């Protein structure tokens with residue numbers, strides 16, 4: 001592994017060595033436009049290092065497949081015939097069997113014939129994604145013929161939200177829930193100035209498939225509010241750096257901006273003055289950043305201002321901003337993470353899991369077509385295990401985006417190895433209406449239960465979904481992500497957003513093959529095996545270590561690291577487990593609980609309602625059961641808690657042993673080796689603490705002995 005010395009930035013999944021196959025060959029880059037320039041530059045850099053050649057040709061000249069080149073990256077401009085190009089995609093068909101007419105906005109066709117590898121795209125962005133596909137393939141892009149393959153992203157917008165602050169927040173710091181040092185954009189009240197890192201980041205994101213970035217925290221504090229107006233230049237500077245990599249910049253905005261910035265007496269979304277203020281603000285943004293993506297809004301949530309103050313609905317609020325952005329094709333990502341965070345823990349009728357659905361489902365059909373309702377994948381808050389949010393099933397006439405958390409707030413805070421690809425993949429492939437209906441990924445792409453496209457009441461909506469969003473895990477840490485192996489999560493988010501059906505372990509392979517393998521001189525197999533052994537099952541392992549059977553939130557209040565079973569039990573946050581001497585879990589049934597199970601369509605509303613049919617891993621999310629309750633696995637709740645926590649701690653030690661074995665092999669760079677080893681020490685310590693606290697707590701509460709008689713403190 002190398003660090004790019006010039007920029008002091010770890011190369012992550014784009015080490016120069018990963019470009020060897022391209023850089024040692026003869027390439028033609030064909031077409032015009034900023035992103036084609038980026039493609040050319042990438043190839044040029046690789047050639048400078050590995051001795052190949054590259055020619056840039058804006059206009060068609062000659063047959064691109066005549067054998068002069070090993071690799072041709074060409075734009076297929078309509079009406080311009082490029083000899084050889086048509087042959088590449090001839091015969092390709094759409095899913096429904098029609099002949100392919102257009103490759104599409106960001107797609108590309110890849111083929112190899114007669115010794116020439118060809119990437120063909122309709123747009124410069126498609127060409128750039130095609131280039132990175134050739135990088136991923138390495139030598140295998142050139143070693144045999146390949147029938148033409150069509151690659152297209154499953155969702156149009158693949159976005160990372162940064163929870164970065166400009167000022168250092170007194171509690172949350174420079175990056176809210178950031179575990180990788182400072183922000184790559186902001187420092188101590190202003191922009192960082194040096195954009196080298198942002199450029200490297202843009203490049204990495206583009207190579208993973210991400211095409212949108214929100215550059216500030218959804219909790220928009222005083223200074224950050226001004227990014228919309230007098231600090232807009234700072235956003236424009238970032239947009240400038242992201243642009244050559246096909247990434248649009250979005251901004252989190254403060255709903256109260258007309259009051260805070262504009263001096264208006266109200267931020268009421270139906271007030272004409274307020275609407276005019278936003279229209280003008282949006283106009284100024286687009287003057288500075290013509291390809292600006294849009295606004296991200298957290299409203300009426302955890303203390304953020306919103307339309308409720310004025311007795312207006314979230315549709316009123318979102319639509320007002322949508323109208324301001326509409327002339328410029330901008331979108332509003334309006335978050336559905338709305339709940340009462342000042343709940344009385346004695347009140348058993350309020351259920352935080354219900355909140356997003358209760359607030360948003362009744363508004364289906366009321367949002368404008370450029371509003372995207374952004375829904376956290378689970379009904380609570382990024383726990384290691386949650387069911388899929390029922391909001392995803394409840395708004396067929398609304399563009400929905402599904403939100404993940406790459407930053408590991410509740411999954412080890414980038415001190416623990418926890419590869420989240422398998423979790424996201426499970427969510428994306430989940431079929432909330434049963435086995436024959438749509439997946440969550442299809443909803444994000446714009447489908448609904450019966451496979452028809454979503455739409456919106458003003459008629460201008462339609463097939464396009466809201467896409468996939470995730471909270472970034474990146475900071476100014478030398479390895480980008482605190483834990484070097486947490487880079488895999490960032491990579492996997494982009495790749496799964498592009499192709500949600502991809503096998504997350506194959507994605508992990510890709511990441512290993514780009515990040516580590518090009519730098520290994522000998523046999524890379526032991527390294528591959530070790531990383532898979534440590535990472536493949538690490539999400540399940542983390543689940544075994546932490547709160548059991550889907551109950552969630554047994555973490556230290558505030559920073560959320562480490563165990564504290566009752567930490568949130570008597571707080572206003574709505575995150576309870578209700579453990580007593582007889583049992584544990586939240587009764588969310590219709591029969592006797594909060595009725596949350598009724599927010600799901602069939603078959604899941606029935607499955608979750610039944611303690612016998614409810615999947616074990618979600619039992620305590622939906623049911624309050626006795627410690628002796630027998631799980632589908634055959635174990636009891638108490639015994640399951642003991643067994644999984646002993647296993648989780650043992651797995652952490654095993655992971656450490658795997659890594660230690662690698663030490664002597666010299667297969668990883670010593671600094672990275674040492675960093676990971678140090679973090680594994682902490683993971684082992686923490687897993688043992690989880691084991692002992694959780695086991696002791698339930699042992700004392702229940703009095704149930706461990707069937708194996710192991711030591712429980």
Ligand code: GCW
Nearest residue numbers: 163176177218219298337381
């Ligand atoms: O998970 C919670 C975090 C908050 C965060 C919030 C949200 C940005 O603890 O720090 O605020 O979610 O998603 O808005």
